[in-house]
Amino acid sequence: MTMAPASVDPSVMRRTMGRFATGVAVITTEFEGEPHGMTVNSLTSVSLDPPLLLVCFTHGARSSDAVIAAGRFAVNVLSSRQEAIAMRFAKRGEDHFAGLGLEYDGHRVPVVPRALAHLDCDVERVLDAGDHTVVFGAVRDVCSREGDPLGFFRGQFSSIVPHDSEPEHWFF
Numbered sequence: 566m567t568m569a570p571a572s573v574d575p576s577v578m579r580r581t582m583g584r585f586a587t588g589v590a591v592i593t594t595e596f597e598g599e600p601h602g603m604t605v606n607s608l609t610s611v612s613l614d615p616p617l618l619l620v621c622f623t624h625g626a627r628s629s630d631a632v633i634a635a636g637r638f639a640v641n642v643l644s645s646r647q648e649a650i651a652m653r654f655a656k657r658g659e660d661h662f663a664g665l666g667l668e669y670d671g672h673r674v675p676v677v678p679r680a681l682a683h684l685d686c687d688v689e690r691v692l693d694a695g696d697h698t699v700v701f702g703a704v705r706d707v708c709s710r711e712g713d714p715l716g717f718f719r720g721q722f723s724s725i726v727p728h729d730s731e732p733e734h735w736f737f
């Protein structure tokens with residue numbers, strides 16, 4: 566794919582997109598007996614029928630190679646109490662699972678205990694886009710629990726509080 570020369574500086578792009586508040590998730594997988602996981606906020610729901618989502622991995626992220634090689638992964642949506650987990654899985658070059666008791670889902674993928682939601686995915690397609698690899702996941706199984714989400718805004722963890730005044734849930 567040929568790209569037009571960038572006129573927006575990467576740091577400006579990062580800072581500007583940082584105004585778009587997101588949740589935080591850890592992507593986990595297992596390849597050749599080794600667990601892998603990394604913190605992301607590029608998670609996006611793509612399609613409801615069939616259920617598809619995507620995650621963008623920066624080039625060189627160890628976990629993206631493992632996800633693609635394994636062909637499956639889990640999305641663990643973090644709760645407001647799991648900031649330490651988000652930090653742990655964002656440290657480059659570390660053994661992200663050191664000292665953590667491993668739990669597995671029904672598809673033999675390691676999962677983060679007490680996450681707000683788990684979505685089990687098969688890798689549906691992989692696209693190269695700029696300095697990232699976009700991995701689409703076909704969602705095979707889900708579960709969720711009540712709790713407050715961990716947010717990310719302007720480069721910092723934040724809280725996301727539902728508006729009490731909202732009369733109904735808006736689902737699209």
Ligand SMILES: Cc1cc2nc3c(=O)[nH]c(=O)nc-3n(C[C@H](O)[C@H](O)[C@H](O)COP(=O)(O)O)c2cc1C
Pocket residue numbers: 589602603604605606607608621622623624625626627628629651652654655656657658659717
């Ligand atoms: C809140 C937050 C969100 C992040 N989102 C992403 C993301 O969407 N994609 C990405 O490639 N890295 C993201 N990172 C950085 C990775 O978590 C970090 O580079 C990690 O160490 C990569 O691990 P690995 O190379 O072992 O796979 C994020 C970090 C934080 C703290």
